[in-house]
Amino acid sequence: MPKGEPFKIKMVEPIRLIPREDRERALKEAHYNPFFLRSSDVYIDLLTDSGTGAMSQFQWSAMMLGDESYAGASSYYRLKETVTDITGYEYVIPTHQGRGAEKVAFSQLITRPGMYVLSNMFFDTTRGHVQLAGGRPVDLLIDVPTEEYHPFKGNMDTERLEQFIREHGAENIACIVMTVTNNSAGGQPVSMANIRETYQIARKYGVLVLFDVARYAENCHFIRMREEGYADKHPIDIAREMFSYGDGLMMSAKKDALVNIGGLLAFRDEELFTKVGAAVVPFEGFLTYGGLAGRDLEAMAVGLREALDPDYLAYRVGQVQYLGEMLRNAGIPIQWPVGGHAVFIDAAKFLPHVPWDQFPGHALTLALYLEGGVRTVEVGSLMIGRDPETGENVRGPFEFTRLAIPRRVYTNLHLEDVAETVINAFQKREEIRGVKFAREPKVLRHFTAWFDPA
Numbered sequence: 239m240p241k242g243e244p245f246k247i248k249m250v251e252p253i254r255l256i257p258r259e260d261r262e263r264a265l266k267e268a269h270y271n272p273f274f275l276r277s278s279d280v281y282i283d284l285l286t287d288s289g290t291g292a293m294s295q296f297q298w299s300a301m302m303l304g305d306e307s308y309a310g311a312s313s314y315y316r317l318k319e320t321v322t323d324i325t326g327y328e329y330v331i332p333t334h335q336g337r338g339a340e341k342v343a344f345s346q347l348i349t350r351p352g353m354y355v356l357s358n359m360f361f362d363t364t365r366g367h368v369q370l371a372g373g374r375p376v377d378l379l380i381d382v383p384t385e386e387y388h389p390f391k392g393n394m395d396t397e398r399l400e401q402f403i404r405e406h407g408a409e410n411i412a413c414i415v416m417t418v419t420n421n422s423a424g425g426q427p428v429s430m431a432n433i434r435e436t437y438q439i440a441r442k443y444g445v446l447v448l449f450d451v452a453r454y455a456e457n458c459h460f461i462r463m464r465e466e467g468y469a470d471k472h473p474i475d476i477a478r479e480m481f482s483y484g485d486g487l488m489m490s491a492k493k494d495a496l497v498n499i500g501g502l503l504a505f506r507d508e509e510l511f512t513k514v515g516a517a518v519v520p521f522e523g524f525l526t527y528g529g530l531a532g533r534d535l536e537a538m539a540v541g542l543r544e545a546l547d548p549d550y551l552a553y554r555v556g557q558v559q560y561l562g563e564m565l566r567n568a569g570i571p572i573q574w575p576v577g578g579h580a581v582f583i584d585a586a587k588f589l590p591h592v593p594w595d596q597f598p599g600h601a602l603t604l605a606l607y608l609e610g611g612v613r614t615v616e617v618g619s620l621m622i623g624r625d626p627e628t629g630e631n632v633r634g635p636f637e638f639t640r641l642a643i644p645r646r647v648y649t650n651l652h653l654e655d656v657a658e659t660v661i662n663a664f665q666k667r668e669e670i671r672g673v674k675f676a677r678e679p680k681v682l683r684h685f686t687a688w689f690d691p692a
């Protein structure tokens with residue numbers, strides 16, 4: 239098996255590490271929030287794997303065929319055919335990105351305030367859109383300690399799921415959202431058995447199951463690698479089985495469709511499509527373009543298939559494991575095993591002297607940028623936000639600093655620079671201080687908050 243990536247590079251974009259004093263100035267000007275850093279001041283950008291991947295020559299050339307008709311574009315039908323082939327869902331609607339799909343879906347499925355939406359774990363924008371639609375998000379993740387091994391840490395706790403439905407009544411539950419892979423739990427995969435069992439429970443009580451499939455191809459890779467009976471299956475066949483255990487999907491195409499912008503809604507039956515589709519025209523645009531250009535639909539149709547290639551998946555997930563192993567071998571506390579798109583550093587263990595409400599996961603993002611120009615993001619109590627009733631900060635189940643690896647962008651030498659940066663910061667960890675708010679927005683505060691050192 240060759241060690242090299244399954245592609246060669248045809249176009250390059252220069253990057254550089256600016257001097258430390260410039261990094262200190264840049265961070266101050268960014269109000270100590272990595273989201274406000276200029277990309278030109280960042281050496282290696284691990285803020286997100288969303289929309290930051292490289293497209294292939296096949297995607298770029300397909301874009302030349304973009305049909306920019308307002309309605310019924312041929313680009314739409316090429317996308318629809320691909321989505322139906324992979325998922326078995328006949329009814330397909332593009333959206334401008336994942337949260338566009340979320341806003342449309344929850345605005346129609348949450349029919350009265352206070353309805354519950356259950357999930358193995360919501361990503362923050364999905365949680366935000368449930369709340370904005372007047373719903374109550376409930377995470378039902380299985381409970382496995384960060385350092386303990388479990389092949390599918392993203393699984394739904396199906397016992398608690400059935401108990402919740404019996405307790406609160408199916409009529410008070412708008413739907414179940416199965417997030418694959420489970421980003422907020424550390425990019426951790428969900429097993430086919432768990433997906434099947436969740437759907438069986440949902441059918442038993444007549445509750446809808448929608449997938450959140452931002453990283454479904456990576457989930458299929460983990461099923462192929464770790465679950466009995468799937469080693470010889472092609473990822474597309476695993477995907478087809480997975481989608482048979484659901485009623486529809488929302489997708490941020492910016493991940494496992496390998497595009498820089500785009501989202502998807504798709505449903506098995508026409509009634510659900512019509513119900514949710516009612517909100518697409520006012521919120522996103524006509525049903526066959528959903529806020530995207532025809533050329534975007536072309537790139538998405540190609541990217542959806544490329545992301546299911548076994549050699550690509552082995553390389554992509556292998557890169558994340560490579561970084562994880564370097565850090566673990568250096569004694570850095572990380573979530574183990576490593577997920578499919580990022581390494582999650584356990585910042586509570588990295589910085590035990592920083593209280594949870596001074597956001598250690600965020601404090602570490604600042605230290606990593608200062609140390610080596612690496613941009614990362616907090617996934618912890620800062621992201622979770624405040625209790626809508628009490629207004630108090632909610633303490634999350636973990637305090638992570640996420641190092642998300644863009645697809646087909648960085649080489650393993652870049653990841654060795656990242657590992658060196660983390661290890662250097664670890665040696666100086668006593669000097670790292672927590673943060674406090676200088677300005678705190680009401681919703682999804684971590685994107686635009688200003689901070690000061692605590």
Ligand SMILES: CC1=C(O)/C(=C\N=C(/Cc2ccccc2)C(=O)O)C(COP(=O)(O)O)=CN1
Nearest residue numbers: 286287288335336337361363421450452490492
């Ligand atoms: C599982 C899942 C996601 O991970 C997701 C977006 N993730 C993102 C995008 C993001 C979010 C917060 C800070 C920085 C970047 C990620 O960095 O992880 C969305 C929304 O999709 P959207 O961004 O296209 O609207 C829906 N579901």
